[in-house]
Amino acid sequence: MNLSVKILGVIVLTGVLFNPIQSKAQNDSNYSSYSEITKKMKALNSANKSITKLESVAKTKGGKDVWVLTIGSGDLKNHPAIAVIGGSKASHVLGTELTLRFAEQLLSTADSDSTKTLLASTTFYVFPQINPDASTQHFANLKYERDGNTTSTDADRDGFFDEDGFEDLDGNNIITMMRVEDKTGDWMPYADDPRVMVKADTDKGEKGSYKMFTEGSDNDKDGKFNEDGAGGVNINQNFSFDFPYFKAGSSENPVSENETRGVLDFLFEEARNTFAVISFGPENNLSSPLKFNRGAASKRVVSGWLSDDINVNEMVSELYNEKTNLGKAPSGDPQEGDLFQWAYYHYGRYSFSTPGWWTPEVNGEDGKARKFSNDHAKHLAWAEVENQDVFTDWTSIQHPDFPNQKVEVGGFKPFTMMTPPAVILDSLAQSHTNFILDIANKKPSVQLINFKSENAGKNLTRISVDVYNEGSFPTASQLGQRNNWVRRVITQIKMDKNMNLISGDVQSFDRSIAADGSVTKTWLIQGSGKVIIRSGSPMTGFSTKEQTIK
């Protein structure tokens, strides 16, 4: 008896020791929930009271706050600023995590001289999660990729609201897909990996044999499955550029939600000094820059980046690839009504976006990257090599809506395609932090240099100064220059009362000064006394030059 128990004990112990602590399933504890984000933001704020400010820009219908952490010192609203925004696509929890960790990593160096210098001339507005009501689904008992907030919508426009949501038919607490055997269906298993379902190409003589649905029943018996669930307006579809009217996930009007309006009001009124918006989401103009499209850029309703701005995109894209080394990315197309396009076309600032991570290359036996013609198959191959549990195998169930047909539930687990294994989060965040700081070091910055003063006649002095942009970004984007919310560079001169301005502007504006570019200002002054010249804009900072004229 004793020996058996001992042997049993050893076997059990061994089992415990050799079981990996991290199971094959995703470890969600590395992605911050709403309450964890709130806690962390408050902690960052209290630990760094002199250089941070925490505000809630909106209260969601679900009662959650949309947080923004302002990081900077001195006259921070008049220093060039970068807005870092995550979670506009709510199911993209990686984006939220990268944004949050950017703030944490930056502030962890707050005592260093270099960070102190940086924050004295650069401001950061950090919004980790702008659709918290929907992001919460990642942490709920029943997990699915939810992008719609708590505003009820009639997604299928049939006059009823939220009448047909998902059901967890196989009881595994995640929503995947269903495939139904049906000759009239368009789908078929992928030849190289039959777990993956692809559309049959009838041009090649292929025939579909399955219909595909998301997991659930047709609650309202209208022939569509799960087409109108709880909620929700997709915040990343709620912005004013190219707003998709009448589509699922859209509200009736653009910028309708508390979340969107809160963020926009802050960016327009409080954060006027923002020169670039860096957001994490499905769109990607960092792995490769956008391409110039002359037609789109010359239309009255501009829908393509202007050429000077494309040049800046190219510069920034190179920096991104240097710092993050993520390689070639799958196409990251802009989405109608998204934050990424709004920031460029309507807010008039530089806009950069990346998903932050995608399926890495899988090497073949020859050590070279294998070629895949299907992203899902590539992901499964990668998952196998990395021992990641990303797929639920197709399993038969009895489905009341298909009484006489074979129905199987299975497919990719939610979030897996865009959420990396937790073990790489730290370094992934660090490389993105380094990238953002790189951008910050290139910020537009106006300096008054080469001040000259010469005697121009009896009691007359001619003074000149160069308004120089020492940054690698122009003081305003080529499109932004046209917009009233984007401040021009102002140059003002003040003189003592007894002095007279004979020639020159008491106040002048420049729409934009190129990177490493300058504009010369001159004045002809009668008399002697003190002269103060001030030049700049909230997006470039201000530079002042005082001079006494004798």
Place this chain on the structure above:
Amino acid sequence: MKNFRYTLLTAFVLGLMLTSNPAKAQLTDGVFPAAGTPANPKVEATWNHYYNYQGISELTERIAKAYPDLAKRTSIGKSYEGKDIWMLTVSNFKNGNPDRKPAIYIDGNIHSNEIQGTEMAMYTAWYLTESFGDVKFITELLNDKTFYIVPTINPDAREHYMTQPNTGSSPRSGLKPIDDDGDGLVDEDQPDDLDGNGSITQMRRKNPRGNYRVHPTYPNMMVRVPDDEFGDYELLGSEGIDNDNDGRINEDRVGYYDPNRDWGWNWQPNHIQGGAHKYPFSLPETRSVMDFVMKRPNIAAAQSYHNSGGMILRGPGVAEDISTYNRQDVRVYDAIGEMGERLIPGYRYLVVYDDLYDVFGGELDWFYGVRGVFTYSNELWTSYEMFQSNDRNATDSYEFNKHLLFGDAMVEWKSYNHPQYGEIEIGGFEKNFGRAHPGFLLEQGAHRNMAFTIYHAYHTPKLTIDEVSEKNLGGGLREITAVVTNSRLMPTHASIDVNNNIMPPDIISLEGATVEAGMIVNNRDLNQTTEQKNRPARIEVANIPGMSSVTVRWIVSGGSNYTVKVDSQKGGIVSKKK
């Protein structure tokens, strides 16, 4: 003696009876009615002057108090400065829920200087309530329809226009302070009322090298000289000085933004559309209107008053939006718009992007694009109205001012010592002339425009259940066929509505019978039907076009006391019991 008094009394009463006719004209308190005007209104109101915010608040309150069964006053929101945006809901509340009747929405004064739309809107509320019960057409109109009347949607800046120095074209904007020129100061260089008369007029300066001279007949009028001559004067622009010493005059006035570029259909930022603010509905006033309209799917028609120019405008606001307005809808617009030209002589029915100028994010387009509402904007007042003639001369305003207004609209040129320009003269038309109606023409303008909106409201859908017939099919089954007719011009769903399911379909339901099957009858004679499998007792009809019918049919197996009910967002509710 008793007999004599009795006879006298009888004669008196008889006399009274002969001279009085309660249904028609009556001699009461010194008033004899003119045709088409409420003779003895409960609410006394004059229509030859304008109302400020206090006046609007008082008048709307008096109307609601005098007619509690016909008018209700509510606030649909607050302006930037916290003023209530008043609305009068006018309908016969005793004949159905007003929020379920086909309705027209009317507002005025979105541009703060375009003031008379407010009077036109209030005149409408006053006239409807005063005429209900006396005029059969108006009585039926208020039984069937609802009027949502919002006299002003820019009350803050309306006050500014009236109490602060302005031209006829300012401030247009609202009063939210904005640093227009980016110099760090807000609204620091506004026009200045240098001569203190309440209007911002013009400045001129004697200049032998100028290109203007005085008109021979009208000394206030400046005429441009031919290209090869010098005149006596130069024009310096609107009254003002360089308040902030930055080398420019009047460059940062109140606002500036244009509330009619703040609407959420085809909205564009200010570098594409001048006057746009941050994003659609970023202004509290427009947001209040939008919130209200979203809650009233029964609004089928709308009017938003502007000035000036004598136009009846419809969208699209920009060429990029042509495909939104399809042919059927344009026909409805044309029919009503052309009637407007008849009712308001001198006004032309026009299309914004084609005949006026481009407007992105305008109210007109939002009402149609997002809510499928047939909407017009009338630009009130045209110089045609001065002499009721299409022959126009540059001197018309001056002649009109001289002989019909006796000089009241004009400030004579007077000298002034200007800090930047030196010796100048200030003069010109007062702010209440040129775009605003003169007093004696205001009531006429109000009545004619009201008549147009009444015609517009009249043609919102009117649904009737024309026919309910029964046929025995044998085997316990009966066939019930119902025909629903829309006897007005407007469809229950505009084409953009049908294409995008903006509103739910019209529901024609059968209650009180056991329904086995339901279908829409596409062609009754040829028996072509389309079955509705799901919820057959409740047939969904995508649209009932203007001046046409739809036919539906049920197969029932029981129930003899049934009711056919029609529930349409824009057509209202109507039912017919067997």
